[in-house]
Amino acid sequence: KIIEDTEVYEISDKNNNPFVLKIGRDTGKQLLEKNFSNEINILSNIQSKYCPKLIEAGHFKNNPFIIMELAEGEHASKAANRIRKAFNNYHQDLLKLCISILEAYVDIHEQHLIHSDVHPDNILVNQMNEVKLIDFGLARFGNLRDEKNPRRGGIGFFYEPEYAKAALKGFPTPPATFKGEQYAVAALLFFLFTGKHYINFSYEKSESLE
Secondary structure (H helix, E strand, C coil), X not given: CEECCEEEEEEXXXXXXXXXXXXXXCCCCHHHHHHHHHHHHXXXXXXXXXXXXXXXXEEECCEEEEEEECCCCEEHHHHHHHHHHHXXXXXXXXXXXXXXXXXXXXXXXXXXXXXXCCCHHHEEECCCCCEEECCCCCCEECCCCCCCCCCCCXXXXXXXXXXXXXXXXXXXXXXXXXXXXXXXXXXHHXXXXXXXXXXXXXXXXXXXXX
């Protein structure tokens, strides 16, 4: 799988144990190196069943790589649609999924970690509806002040009002915070449970932010 400047592969060792290989494609690209270095640091220091375990990291032909535990499953929105179609009384199963996702974010927040990129594609759900959070390239420990203007990701549907207000006025957008991320998770869970966003968003960026 190719995602912009990164390739992701499922690999196995000599004992056929499955892992994920994530490797950068643009040699020497500073931002890419920073994202990989950050993700390595996060996965090395977080202890959570909701996060993939780091196995190995380094460089191959000057390209950064990460090998981590395989997190099997589908994106959260696809999992919610699967549950919706599979069960006549699907609300209880959807509620269980939403609770699992909420518990995942509670767990990392309790360890002072802000994911900084909340959206359905960064949550994998397996057939048992167990949850893994992925893509920690923009994450940061909120109790540290080692970065003046930390970067963030996300999708407009899940931004907190403070971000939207700043973006509309052309001001510098605020970094992700625990409170802002809680808002994003709440908006995400509303979407997964109901199949609709909590606001009737416009596809025009400025109108959507309003």
